[in-house]
Amino acid sequence: MKIIVDVMSGDNAPKEILTGAISARHEYGCEVVLVGDSDIMRLIASQNGYPLDSNGVYVEHTTGVIKMEDPPMSIRTKKDSSMVKALNLLADGTGDAVVSAGNTGALYTGASILVSRIKGFRKAAIATILPLASPVLLIDSGANIAVTDENLEQFAIMGSAYMEKVMNVHAPRIGLLNNGVERTKGSQLLQDTYSRLEENRSINFIGNVESRALPYGVCDVIVTDGFSGNLILKYTESICSFVMDRMNEIYSKNLLAKASSLVLKGELESLRKRFCPSEYGGAPLLGISKPVIKAHGSSDAFAIKNAIHQAIKYAKSGMIEHLSGISTDCSESEYE
């Protein structure tokens, strides 16, 4: 297993990305291809005693970087960037998966164009695990603002395959995010999607799911467009932190509670991190013909190591081969 790592992208690049990649090499035994400025990478490596160019650690030199504020199509103009080079290496078969903490729009567009989508799947989607009562895969969590009922059906198929093959959930329960549980709720698009999902025998559709039910483990996959998905993802991160702050204020008024909160500090911090879904592990770009994992922009070495672990599981799962086998109903996709 060889994981291609975009070392130059992300808020904490290159040092944290490089460190995370080396840790993953040690912990999981995977080979890593480090894509970025080799002078910089060698300097960091020598300062920290990391081995480069040996023992399953490879360096691919390139000098450019796609910045967080660059437009998605900068993948066309910044061909020497670490992200574009990483995606091209994946497309060429030099490695089994890409991990990048860079610009989401550019990674999504680059993966769709340079690596290409699975035949028959019209759009790729970003899938993110929400760490609620049980893990819920939110798909799409931000890539596609405008979708069709066919797109949403394909998101359901991809999300189901990911939860089954990568996360080992048997017959994942698929819910459609809507403003009521009745089949007549929501826009015409959602009503049409409901019919498609209901008729699709390859997935375990359980019906519409309201946002109020999400925390309580009623489904394993929640299907929605990228606008609503983004609303839920970002709101989850901030409202959970906000509620914890208010509770801590109450507990800090009482001396007993204040003392005990010091004892419980570690557990409280873990809970806070748990509710920041995009901070931990990474989000797979589903529908791409090879595994691409988006790590959070602010990833540290630990988060990058986790994202690489997820990339390994994804690459080993056989999920993409499974999807390639079932998708014969759509002949064209957007960038082909």
Added chain:
Amino acid sequence: MKIIVDVMSGDNAPKEILTGAISARHEYGCEVVLVGDSDIMRLIASQNGYPLDSNGVYVEHTTGVIKMEDPPMSIRTKKDSSMVKALNLLADGTGDAVVSAGNTGALYTGASILVSRIKGFRKAAIATILPLASPVLLIDSGANIAVTDENLEQFAIMGSAYMEKVMNVHAPRIGLLNNGVERTKGSQLLQDTYSRLEENRSINFIGNVESRALPYGVCDVIVTDGFSGNLILKYTESICSFVMDRMNEIYSKNLLAKASSLVLKGELESLRKRFCPSEYGGAPLLGISKPVIKAHGSSDAFAIKNAIHQAIKYAKSGMIEHLSGISTDCSESEYE
């Protein structure tokens, strides 16, 4: 001030509604018109020692009820229902405002048709206060799934007027809910709305607001369609309760903390209630030509009393007269 109360609608009708109305009569000095089955209301009143038909408490007898599961247009077929009668009394000038804990769709449709909208306002919207770092008015919080940029602009105007005239917020900051802060973010509809809001000199538009910023008091009014608004409203209620449960689990592992949580029980419960925005007070139906307040379906007497208090403030505020004066740009509305 005379408030018309739909006594027969809601999960806890008629007793809690009646009790809340009588309490409001005592506490705020308003007159109340109790609409419902007079035999039932008199029985409850005699059992509890409430005065009816005297001292500013009036009874309007009717036997029908619109149920929670009835379709919105049941206001056409259930003309003898307490909700329809209450709305007709408002339209006739028998009272100054209506409070109902009944079926939201029916109340919205009934208010639009029977009471009518403010001239020039094409759609009414449900506005709900989210009790975050500072109160944020979420408009629309569920009535209109399909909206135009003109509708969203009018929601902004109505929300601004409500926060200024009823909630006493000076120059309310208006945010547009979007998946990024840049003006080019989101659908064409949202980009067009951004331009309209920016050009509208009667409101204090601060730009796009992401869901992650909502808890932190960045705006006083958040403008969105009823689908996204409903997502946020219902998710707020459940995710906050979910986070509190997880924190309580951690604190209950420690004896000191467990002891202190008993001392702090009252404050913790208040916090939980705070995060259930639709439980407290009521949501005004903005854009209707007279004040209509939707109380939560599960309202108890205390919540009804609060909703009546809100109705009084709304009726006294002069907000509707203000909106009637400024809306001269649209000549027709949907039901006229």
